[in-house]
Amino acid sequence: MGAASLQPNATPQRLRLRRPDDWHVHLRDGALLQAVAPATARSFARAIVMPNLSPPITTVAAAEAYGARIRAALPDGSRFTPLLTAYLTDTIDPAEIERGHAEGVFTACKLYPAHATTNAAAGVTDLARIEPVLAAMERIGMPLLIHGEVTDAEIDIFDREAVFIERHLAPLLGRHPGLKVVLEHITTAESVAFVRQAGPNLAATITPHHLHINRNAMFQGGLRPDFYCLPVAKRERHRLALRQAATSGEPWFFLGTDSAPHPRSAKESACGCAGIYNAPFALESYAEVFEQEGALDHFEAFASLHGPAFYGLPLNDGHITLVREPHTVPARLHGGDTTLVPFHAGQVLHWRLAEEG
Numbered sequence: 001m002g003a004a005s006l007q008p009n010a011t012p013q014r015l016r017l018r019r020p021d022d023w024h025v026h027l028r029d030g031a032l033l034q035a036v037a038p039a040t041a042r043s044f045a046r047a048i049v050m051p052n053l054s055p056p057i058t059t060v061a062a063a064e065a066y067g068a069r070i071r072a073a074l075p076d077g078s079r080f081t082p083l084l085t086a087y088l089t090d091t092i093d094p095a096e097i098e099r100g101h102a103e104g105v106f107t108a109c110k111l112y113p114a115h116a117t118t119n120a121a122a123g124v125t126d127l128a129r130i131e132p133v134l135a136a137m138e139r140i141g142m143p144l145l146i147h148g149e150v151t152d153a154e155i156d157i158f159d160r161e162a163v164f165i166e167r168h169l170a171p172l173l174g175r176h177p178g179l180k181v182v183l184e185h186i187t188t189a190e191s192v193a194f195v196r197q198a199g200p201n202l203a204a205t206i207t208p209h210h211l212h213i214n215r216n217a218m219f220q221g222g223l224r225p226d227f228y229c230l231p232v233a234k235r236e237r238h239r240l241a242l243r244q245a246a247t248s249g250e251p252w253f254f255l256g257t258d259s260a261p262h263p264r265s266a267k268e269s270a271c272g273c274a275g276i277y278n279a280p281f282a283l284e285s286y287a288e289v290f291e292q293e294g295a296l297d298h299f300e301a302f303a304s305l306h307g308p309a310f311y312g313l314p315l316n317d318g319h320i321t322l323v324r325e326p327h328t329v330p331a332r333l334h335g336g337d338t339t340l341v342p343f344h345a346g347q348v349l350h351w352r353l354a355e356e357g
């Protein structure tokens, strides 16, 4: 027997996986788009790009123009494909959504409850108002992506996701059993349980940060705006439930970074913006979790297989390689005049994405 028998579960030093996708990302616009698009394009073949620009993406023409700006921000030779989304408002025209889907411009629609998060002021005030759009989406098989938090000021911020499920999501699924729904960036054990008991038309994305931090991170030694995002991180028991779900191999949980860059000046402010910029080391961050959970054998399914299967899109060609090679994440990143603080700033991560291979 060789040395291998002494370490039956020794960590592999290389991981080869089918090229992954990011099923929830904010690429922004203008100078910030230029600064952040290359990071997502480096790791991911495709990404579902959020439409919460100012003004939001509500028309086919606006989405086409945004898609062109994203492609112009990519490094030469990049094969990255942005998958665009429509921002639902109370007055959105169902015909515009259907046309955008038929023309391959809109992959999905995004539901922000009005005022729930960054640039959500134009979001939906009452689901009843978008009933015709939801019926059309159900008919044509177009996924609905949801920021699942109630905005009722009476509800404690740590309970807003769980209350959204009870008050809005469960009834919505009852009214539209054929509608494909993704509950985005889930943060609670209740959401994990709800997704598990729902049918195959409900899935959830899980971010790297919600797998690494609990709510204490925001208050460790002082107020830490870099760990503030929405939905806000919850108690440790929720983080543990999310880690178990992400690494379980169950097909209704898949990768969505919710990388949400804000300039450092907008984070370090008396009223700091919600959002964590994780795109530069997102894959490495997830790999760390799968290794710690002893579930590296489920990583490819979470990162590269479950998302396309749910969306009904082809798997990517080609592969990426992660090598086990500790490195320290930079404390700051600079893109033009913008300074961004990446998730894991100053920390050591143990996996590194190898260049094309």
Ligand SMILES: NC(=O)N[C@@H](CC(=O)O)C(=O)O
Pocket (backbone or CB within 6 Å): 026, 052, 117, 118, 119, 147, 228, 229, 230, 231, 258, 260, 261, 274, 275, 276
């Ligand atoms: N996640 C965040 O904290 N912020 C996102 C919006 C969102 O995904 O809710 C943003 O656009 O900044």
Ligand SMILES: [Zn+2]
Pocket (backbone or CB within 6 Å): 117, 147, 184, 185, 230, 231
């Ligand atoms: Zn959101």
Ligand SMILES: [Zn+2]
Pocket (backbone or CB within 6 Å): 024, 025, 026, 050, 258, 260
């Ligand atoms: Zn988001």
